[in-house]
Amino acid sequence: MTISSQKAFDSILSMSQNMLRLAADRAKSSVTPDMIGKELNKLAIMMEEDFALVDRDALVDELIRRSSRTVGENATLSSSEDHVAWLAAERKKGWTYWQRYSEYMEARIPWTAQDALDVATDEVLSQLEDPTREGAWDRRGLVVGHVQSGKTGNYTGLICKAADAGYKIIIVLAGLHNNLRAQTQIRLDEGFLGFATIADADELPAVGVGLIDKDTSVRPNAATNRSDKGDFNTAVAAKMNISPEQRPWLFVVKKNKTVLERLLHWIRNRVANHVDPETGRKLVTNLPLLVIDDESDHGSVDTGEDVVDEFGNPDLEHEPKTINRLIRSILHHFSRKAYVGYTATPFANIFIHDRGATQEHGPDLFPAAFITNLAAPSNYVGPGRVFGSASSTPDDLPLVRALSDEEFQPWMPSKTTTSPEIKPHKNGHRPRWQGEARVPDSLAEAIRSFVYACAVRKLRGQGGKHSSMLIHVTRFTSVQSEVVNQVAEYLRDLKGRYTRGIELANLEASMRKEYEATFLPGMRVIRAALVEGETLEDFPWSDICAVLPDVLSDIRVREINGSAKDALDYEEYKETGLKVIAIGGDKLARGLTLEGLCTSYFLRTARMYDTLMQMGRWFGYRDGYLDVCRLYTSQEMVEWFGHIADAAEELRQEFDNMVAAGATPKQFGLRVKSHSVLTVTSRAKMRNARAMELTYSGDLLQTIVFPNRKDYITANFQAIDRFISALGPTNDLNHQLFVPEGQKWSGHLWREVPALGVISFLRDYRTHSASFRIMSPLIADFIEEMNKDRELTSWTVALIGKDSGPDEKPRTVGGHSINMIQRRRATEHADRYSIKSLISPRDQAIDLTEAEWKAALELSQNTWRNDTDRNEGKEPPSEPRGPQIRRVLGEGVAEAGIPARRERGLLLLYLLDPVGAEVPELADADPVAAWAISFPSSASERRVSNSKYIANSVLWGGLNDWVD
Known part of the structure; x- marks a missing residue:
């Protein structure tokens, strides 16, 4: 698109947006394609010369996407301490800088x-x-x-x-x-x-x-x-x-x-x-x-x-x-x-x-x-949508390609390697793959993925836009320079073959197979899961192949670090679009925006929440090309990012609850999860954080990591069998205090279970050492402590099974039949079976009274932010959410006459199908015994040692009495 046509496009876009906004307000409806057509017809008369320069179909597509x-x-x-309210409509009249910035952003x-x-x-x-x-x-x-x-x-x-x-x-x-x-x-x-x-x-x-x-x-x-x-x-x-x-x-x-x-x-x-x-x-x-x-x-x-x-x-x-x-x-x-x-x-x-x-x-x-x-717009793609969290399990999308150690460790050894003969690389390391100074096969695949992305974007008319690839594998500049040389050499080889046609047949055949069997189907899966309001076109290999020589000629390789002279000169290429593979370390890790980022190859193994999150340059807005984006990273990083998304979501939920309570920042006593390997932030930045004695009040705990040894699986199955056998007569799980219309359950329910039985079960059950948060003995200690304040003394226990159907797999446990549920493993590990999430969202509402259920639903709707990255859904929740349920149970709702029920804990039991786990070692094992506990919130000072939380000065300073 030329400069004059781009100006015309932006001008029409800006005016049509404003006209559509007014038209939608008048019609009291959302924008429709018919409405867009009518407003563009009006503008076509007024701006005839500009319309002659632009593609009307592209205008319509952009307006549909934006609407x-x-x-x-x-x-x-x-x-409000020492603050005087002042900003009113009258005060904003005649504001020049905002008015022109607002107009500038209209087309963007x-x-x-x-x-x-x-x-x-x-x-x-x-x-x-x-x-x-x-x-x-x-x-x-x-x-x-x-x-x-x-x-x-x-x-x-x-x-x-x-x-x-x-x-x-x-x-x-x-x-x-x-x-x-x-x-x-x-x-x-x-x-x-x-x-x-x-x-x-x-x-x-x-x-x-x-x-x-x-x-x-x-x-x-x-x-x-x-x-x-x-x-x-x-x-x-x-x-x-x-x-x-x-x-x-x-x-x-x-x-x-x-x-x-x-x-x-x-x-x-x-x-x-x-x-x-x-x-x-x-x-x-x-x-x-x-x-x-x-x-x-x-x-x-x-x-x-x-x-x-x-x-x-x-x-x-x-x-x-x-x-x-x-x-x-x-x-x-x-x-x-x-x-x-x-x-x-x-x-x-x-x-x-x-x-x-x-x-x-x-x-x-x-x-x-x-x-x-700040809430995220609906087209934002962040860690919550990509990696999921405890409250949401994302689709298994080809957006992320999890690499096994063998796919990169010999070339760029890291501290996380499980092989004793491979040592972490240091400054001066010379990366070698199969004995040669070349990129590993996984990085070559990532580079080809970027080439396909650039080709698709060019065919979609986005060739004049910037497209970037990020390679972030080491913090050492000397090693980065080696990587630059290897990437440039691989790119030269591709370019030479396609531009000269030398020894091309085998390469083209393998790339065609890769595009048609992997890349193109992946585009369709991503579109179905994440892309809305856009029509993104597919192209056959013949079209892709035709533009590959030009695409390969346009790609530049840049080294971005303190010693390199290269720069990401997007401004210089603003008319043609810069196609760049950026290779670097710290400079790429934080703040620096990579325009049109399509592909990332990311092996850096920082262990701090904030550093890892900031390294996530691949998050953001990808309108028009999200389906061609790919992230290549280690399986371990995928797991870490899932935990970080979980920690960030817990922080936001705590924040929402405090906003609803009218708290101030100084009353914002935050707890941030710690991980067995990850740290929250650098130890120096936590010099005001004391390792607290632990409270689980207001938390949901769920087992998501299990041993893959059959003797451990059997021992835990026997533990749950003994516990259920001792519970006595059961109710059908549908005989709850309140069952919302349309819901049906499969399972068994026990009420008024003494805390001692739950404590004994937790001491009997063996959690995996990699389960950084779920430690059965520590949780049992916590319940015992809370019992001293007459809290968590009486438990509701539910054994929850899969609804009946053609694929049901019944098993008997503790004398009761239950259908096993399916939970496929999230990532491969040699020593464990890990899943993303155990419970269904509705499970925490088991055995609420109707008044509690409605109060928790109202609170859930009041704290709903329509934040895309939090996987909240487009509409306010129709069922109460876990954090709000736990708050209602812990605090009650005085104006609705709902008392607190801090004496009640909720223990949810499940049997996981070992075949459905897709873990070979468990193929003929006993069912995998799993559980979750929902603790009501509490203002109790009771704690247990061996804290897995870090608290800020406000919390340990005793300023959290707003809870009362």
Whole structure:
């Protein structure tokens, strides 16, 4: 598409979106194809010349796609302490920067997303202080988004509104590397400044919003530029004079000691207009400050020791670590300031001590004013949808190709290898595959997958768009260089054969087979599961083969690390689209956006939640090409990401419950799961987190890891057999206190089971050592502790089977017949049988009263966010969800006359079919005995040792009495 046709397309798209929005409002209906046709007919008359340049069918397809998008509901925890509400419609009139940014985004995102951006930025801005408010004020908050979900677009909108409202100095802390800082500067040039900040240029050309509003008198001032060396420096600082009358100033800076020291020196010596008579500290009182901290969990968190004493009082002479100290010092030199951290992985931020402060640097960066959780749009693809969580099992999609150790370990040995003769690679390692300096077969397959993706996109008319592949296998730059050479050599070989036709027959035959048998069917499966509102075309091999010479000629290989000269020059290729295979380490691991990312080959084995999540560059938006995307990673990484998605979802559910309870950030006592191998975040960032004694209150526990030894399986089957035999007479599982209409159960039910029987069963049952959270003896200890407060004393036990049908497999256990259920193994392991999820969502509602069921349903609907990545469904839930059930049972609902039932625990028992497990060692074994426990929430202080949770300072500081 030429520049003129692209402009025409964007212009028509922008106008038609607005017209369709009005038409849908008038008709009180959703947008229909007929409605789109009518509005385009009107525009075709008004914009005849533009219509002559564009493909009308492509316009219709894009408008149908956009009209199908939805955006979930955000949630905010906030504190009104020293805050004056100020943001009203009247205050927003005449806002220039937001108006032009909103218009700029019209052609880029669906109107639902644009409306959501307006709402979300208003929500955050309203939590900040009115910049015109006199006197000293300080607001610190956190915005939590999803990985690669558009946080930059969100804070660009916030910056525009903040500048319109009167914030005069805006500092964006943009990562640790030059290329990420430059990338952020370019985005803000387009979305806020309106001109390209080119170093040493006589004229700064208009870009982005500057092409919409060409009035140069409203241009903000820029203290930094878009070059790699365009960070804040003393030469720029010497020329800068700030006064309250001037337009806002934008600083886009790295989190770097030298840069931040320069900035702090300039503020002290050139901007400060007042001296605090008590402390002698230089202050800026006439210019309100907004600091945006991108990736605020990275680099900004103080990793020093002992920020408070044993009584929780701040150590006023504590010396924070460098970056944290400098950020806090910059804030401390302004009497009127706001700080907003942005991250997708808030694990480190929640460990900041809420009372940490020093005299010299001011308070720490704990988000005391607010925490806002952004919901993902319906077209976002993140860890929840790809890897699933405890509350949702994803389809087994070809989007992810799990690699066995043998497919990469000899070439790039890692710490996780199970082979004693293979040692982890070090700096200077020379990767070899079958004795040769070449890529392993699995990486060659991934490269071919990228080639197919580029070919399909070209045939779909997306050839002018960027397409990227990520290869992330080592943190050592010397090893990355070896990988670059091997990848480039493999690509040269492919290109040579297809462009010259030399020795092509066998290669083409194998690639045709791979495309037709694997890649193309995979595209169809992904579309069926994840793609909505789009018609994505398939192509026969003959069409693919015809464009392969051009595709292979266009692909570039780039090394992206601190020592490489290569850069991802997307801007240079904006008309033709850059086709790039990017190979690197830390620079690719966090923040840096890979445009049009189709294929990832990812072997890095970091063990921290936040690091792993941030490495997930493959998450995000893939409109028009999601079906050609592929992720190649180790089986172990797939399992880890499933656990991380689980931990993130638990954090969000806890957050939702606290929003419903009207809690403040300081009352947000978070618990974050720990893993037997993974750590939550770096140990240094957790210096304020104490290993708590454990509580399972409000939790769902389910066995998902089992031994694959038949003697262990038999022992556990016998344990469940003995337990059920001792329970006595049974009720049919359909004889519950309340059975919703249309539901039918297969199984048995026991009520008022004494806790001692449950405890004895748990001590009898043997959990697998790899089951990082489910340890039967520890859970038994917990129940015994809770019994001392007369909680968990009386249990409901359900033995749940598969509904009757042609494939039923009945077994007798404890004298009762039950149909075994099917749970296929999730990943292959030599020592265990692992599944993704055991229970069905409805199981936790077993034996609720009708009033409890309805109260839990109402709470589930009130906390529903329509967040795609949380697999919540498009409609509010029609059945109560587990977290809300556990809360209703633990707290009751006073206004509905529902008492708490903390004495009641729920134990769910299952028999898994060993044949359906698809584990060869279990083919003729006894049924696999499995169980789940749903604990009601509780304010009890009872705990057990050997904690598998880490808690932040708010929780162990005893500030969680909001629960009462």
